[in-house]
Amino acid sequence: VNDVLVRAGDLIGRPVVTLGGDRVGELKDVVLGLGRGVLVGFTLRNPGFLGGPRRETLPWASVHAIGPDAVMVPGPDALASPDELAADAGHQTVDLPLLTDEGETLGRIVDVVLETGTPAQVVGFEIEPAESLGSKSRRLLLPIDAMTAASEQAVVVPASVRHFVRDDLAGFGAAVAGFRAMAEES
Amino acid sequence: MELLWLLLVVLVLAVVVGLVALQRRRRSGSVLSVDSVRRPGGEP
Numbered sequence: 275v276n277d278v279l280v281r282a283g284d285l286i287g288r289p290v291v292t293l294g295g296d297r298v299g300e301l302k303d304v305v306l307g308l309g310r311g312v313l314v315g316f317t318l319r320n321p322g323f324l325g326g327p328r329r330e331t332l333p334w335a336s337v338h339a340i341g342p343d344a345v346m347v348p349g350p351d352a353l354a355s356p357d358e359l360a361a362d363a364g365h366q367t368v369d370l371p372l373l374t375d376e377g378e379t380l381g382r383i384v385d386v387v388l389e390t391g392t393p394a395q396v397v398g399f400e401i402e403p404a405e406s407l408g409s410k411s412r413r414l415l416l417p418i419d420a421m422t423a424a425s426e427q428a429v430v431v432p433a434s435v436r437h438f439v440r441d442d443l444a445g446f447g448a449a450v451a452g453f454r455a456m457a458e459e460s
Numbered sequence: 461m462e463l464l465w466l467l468l469v470v471l472v473l474a475v476v477v478g479l480v481a482l483q484r485r486r487r488s489g490s491v492l493s494v495d496s497v498r499r500p501g502g503e504p
């Protein structure tokens with residue numbers, strides 16, 4: 275799969291198409307394994323306004339490519355049973371508060387940034403910043419690494435992440451690399 | 461009689477709005493996490 279940075283929220287609703295050209299559904303939920311920092315897969319819905327949720331899921335390992343207009347899979351057999359992802363047991367990541375390990379609220383998570391390699395990694399959060407950050411931007415991007423702790427109530431990141439805040443996805447890859455290099459050194 | 465018709469129209473509209481809202485909710489997606497805890501240091 276091509277390595278690109280993408281917001282998880284931007285993937286929702288993207289059509290799932292086989293390499294044979296058949297449209298097998300649309301992405302509904304993005305399912306993360308935040309504890310491992312990986313993208314696990316997707317739940318699906320049927321196309322069209324009247325299309326409801328589908329029982330089948332799409333594990334990340336079965337994705338052939340993610341493009342700007344569609345998610346490509348080798349064939350209809352790429353879809354898996356609901357048990358494969360255990361998405362029913364998942365909890366919302368968006369809307370959780372983001373705290374530093376020094377007890378400062380950085381903001382509220384509004385999206386998750388993914389790197390779509392093999393495996394696909396969770397590399398950052400997009401937040402609506404708290405006033406204490408003094409940001410003029412409505413939204414900011416913060417890198418995360420293995421030192422990140424997440425629960426159903428909040429996500430905690432090292433305070434040093436403040437030095438790697440960006441407001442644009444274009445320069446965010448360098449911020450992620452810099453933050454992770456610094457975390458490895460310390 | 462006119463009042464009854466008005467009530468009927470309001471009722472039908474309410475049902476339609478409710479069904480549309482329900483369908484939008486069924487179709488809306490979100491970002492979920494299935495294993496939320498990551499301890500400092502990255503141990504599982």
